[in-house]
Amino acid sequence: EAHLEESGGGLVQPGGSRRLSCFVSGFTFSAYSMSWVRQAPGKGLEWVANIKKEGIEKSYVDSVRDRFTISRDNTKNSLYLHMNSLRAEDTAVYYCVRHRAGTGTTFFDYWGQGTLVTVSS
């Protein structure tokens, strides 16, 4: 059974930086694309970024492009999200998710429990 566990959340001042990590087990990490999805308090789900299995191709939602960087280390079964220039609106629970890709589509079949990032002075 796949297991994803996020870490690195906490309180950060506006303009600050934070690195989130996600350690996975129970499946061949290098065979799957991965994403970060976030959820602001009391709000809906927002896809943040994805990274293909080789770690080369990446995509970002417009609101975090140029501030966040997604990366992975397939030798360590780990996914990362480097967040810079954090804003209050980045406050959210951040989920690490595994992609299942199909013809012309992709969806998320496994989710971590999430890690809360709070941006506040």
Add this chain to the structure above:
Amino acid sequence: SYVLTQPPSVSVAPGKTARISCEGNKIGTKSVHWYQQKPGQAPVLVIHYDSDRPSGIPERFSGSNSGNTATLIISRVEAGDEADYFCQVWDRSSDHVVFGGGTKVTVL
């Protein structure tokens, strides 16, 4: 960018059928996936590829997709089905994943 619109809330009596819509431009040409999220928990995939159920999801959950509307259908609703439900598609033109705003299902 592609937009998915869901009703904020749906109420249903136990044993009845709940229908949750997800509207998007020509959404019938895309594959739609649905997630259930209970308070304090991570989302769980309940429907993929419009109408397929992952292993372990009750047969009471089904889906349809045509034209500009996809629908999640929960038959014989139980108290345990009370949750937020989100639809999701992949937007090929932007290579972005898009979620609907979510629908809170209340069991009366």
